[in-house]
Amino acid sequence: MTTQDHQGAVEAADGQTLAAAAGGLTYPVAAGYRVKVRRGPGTDYPVVRTLAEGARIQIRCQQHGEKVSGPCGTSDLWDSIAPGEYVSDTYVRTGSGGMVAPRCTS
Template identity: 85%
Template sequence: MTTQDHQGAAEAADGQALAAVAGGLTYPIAPGYRVKVRQGPSTDSPVVRQLAEGARIQIRCQRHGQKVSGPYGTSDIWDNIAPGEYISDTYVRTGSSGMVAPLCTS
């Protein structure tokens, strides 16, 4: 595979992830939890709002941040659900212990 082929494959993967967000793919928050949404990927970051029990979220992108333990394990992956809004992936049932969305670029 050439460098151009690798780039095309990466763009296709990003396109699929973006299509999933655009297509309304949502993930459930762990049952029984009201999850705090923070400005950044850390529990030290200010809370901007709180998700209701039973909420479902769309993941725009993901980034590494503070390691957190939650109902779905321990991880440093944080899910960006809107501009300036992050929740720990350990409270989201994605079906994966890894990333399920593109890496946040900013």
């Protein structure tokens, strides 16, 4: 089991963007990782909680932040999984290298 200092990542096809936000589509955290959920889109933000290995997440919205490298590549995309909870898009398997949910508005 590996513990990461970054938040989980998520990627998926643009066709799944609205489904992810409205239909409850979930994405798996990269296999073998316990992903730290942070208060904002960067590793300087405090850790809110840690996702269990094998967890699945629903992406509410996405925004650009700190560039992070992880098992799913390198990206500055961060996924909001709840109000005030973000994971790096590089720690979630979405099947896409781009945005899969609407941009966060705040």
